[in-house]
Amino acid sequence: MPFSKVEHEHDVFMQQSRVWVFSGAALLSAIAGYVNVVMLGFLPCR
Amino acid sequence: MSGAVAHLGIDLALVSSDDLLLIASIVAGFFGGALLSGLILRDTLFRMKRRYAAMLLVEGGILTATMLLALRGVDFAVPLAAMACGLQNAMASSYRGLTLRTTHVTGVVTDLGALLGNRLRGRQVKGWKFGLLLSILIAFFGGGLAGAFCSVSFRCGLWVLRRHCALCWGL
Numbered sequence: 103m104p105f106s107k108v109e110h111e112h113d114v115f116m117q118q119s120r121v122w123v124f125s126g127a128a129l130l131s132a133i134a135g136y137v138n139v140v141m142l143g144f145l146p147c148r
Numbered sequence: 149m150s151g152a153v154a155h156l157g158i159d160l161a162l163v164s165s166d167d168l169l170l171i172a173s174i175v176a177g178f179f180g181g182a183l184l185s186g187l188i189l190r191d192t193l194f195r196m197k198r199r200y201a202a203m204l205l206v207e208g209g210i211l212t213a214t215m216l217l218a219l220r221g222v223d224f225a226v227p228l229a230a231m232a233c234g235l236q237n238a239m240a241s242s243y244r245g246l247t248l249r250t251t252h253v254t255g256v257v258t259d260l261g262a263l264l265g266n267r268l269r270g271r272q273v274k275g276w277k278f279g280l281l282l283s284i285l286i287a288f289f290g291g292g293l294a295g296a297f298c299s300v301s302f303r304c305g306l307w308v309l310r311r312h313c314a315l316c317w318g319l
Binding site for chain 2 (some may be wrong): 128129133141143
């Protein structure tokens with residue numbers, strides 16, 4: 103698929119579902135950040 | 149991963165076998181998670197919602213196991229947490245062909261810098277790309293901050309992982 107078509111598809115998709123994608127990605131990132139920090143805290147107290 | 153792989157070199161040079169095994173297990177765990185994601189999704193394009201639901205269920209299960217093991221002080225919790233991160237990173241990376249890396253802050257900051265550079269050179273850059281990358285960066289920071297507060301101030305960091313497992317299952 104040509105790059106311009108992929109870009110267009112992404113634009114259309116983001117227009118339709120921007121809120122869902124933004125909040126989903128942010129939620130997953132927050133979980134990842136939390137897990138990273140908590141597990142870093144776990145290591146020194148082994 | 150960059151930090152873990154770099155740490156492997158230090159451990160090898162210092163012949164620190166305990167740390168070497170643990171750090172190697174983190175790399176292996178992350179790789180295993182990404183591998184599992186590829187096996188479950190089979191494709192880099194979004195096709196079936198059910199597959200993503202299955203992935204989130206698996207992630208919730210891995211995080212629950214991580215929490216239970218970490219509360220007992222078992223080291224295996226560490227590679228399991230890495231596995232959950234690898235699974236999640238690979239899952240989000242394949243969402244509709246969008247390159248969303250929810251645990252890869254280096255990549256997010258790189259993309260933000262490159263996009264801003266393009267914008268400064270006068271090229272048109274989509275606003276949602278900035279917004280999406282910024283929201284990932286801010287959310288990762290916020291999650292880390294919450295983790296630090298829960299661990300240091302309230303000493304309940306591992307218990308709060310339950311909420312994250314529930315969140316994955318709920319999604």
